[in-house]
Amino acid sequence: MEITNVRVHKVDREGSRLKGYATVTIDDCFVVSNIRIIEGENRLFCAMPSRKVNDDKFEDIVHPTNAETREMFESKILEEYNNPSTEEK
Numbered sequence: 001m002e003i004t005n006v007r008v009h010k011v012d013r014e015g016s017r018l019k020g021y022a023t024v025t026i027d028d029c030f031v032v033s034n035i036r037i038i039e040g041e042n043r044l045f046c047a048m049p050s051r052k053v054n055d056d057k058f059e060d061i062v063h064p065t066n067a068e069t070r071e072m073f074e075s076k077i078l079e080e081y082n083n084p085s086t087e088e089k
Helices: 067-081
Strands: 003-010 018-026 030-039 044-047 050-054 057-060
Touching: 003 067, 018 067, 030 067, 044 067
Parallel strands: none
Antiparallel strands: 003 018, 018 030, 030 044, 050 057
């Protein structure tokens, strides 16, 4: 599996931990959208797309099945997020 494209859309919402959204293309044939880039207490991290299943719980729609794959996604997304040419929306 290879990540073949990453698009990041930065957001600037005062007081919000949400810093942007990413769309990732895998092997030029599968797209995962709405990956959130969030400012945590110690670092930026990525949260997979989710849906609300009841009043207080969210469930991931897609997610990596192991730490290696999660790290691959996160490193590629944050690399693009930190790229100076990525514009804020």
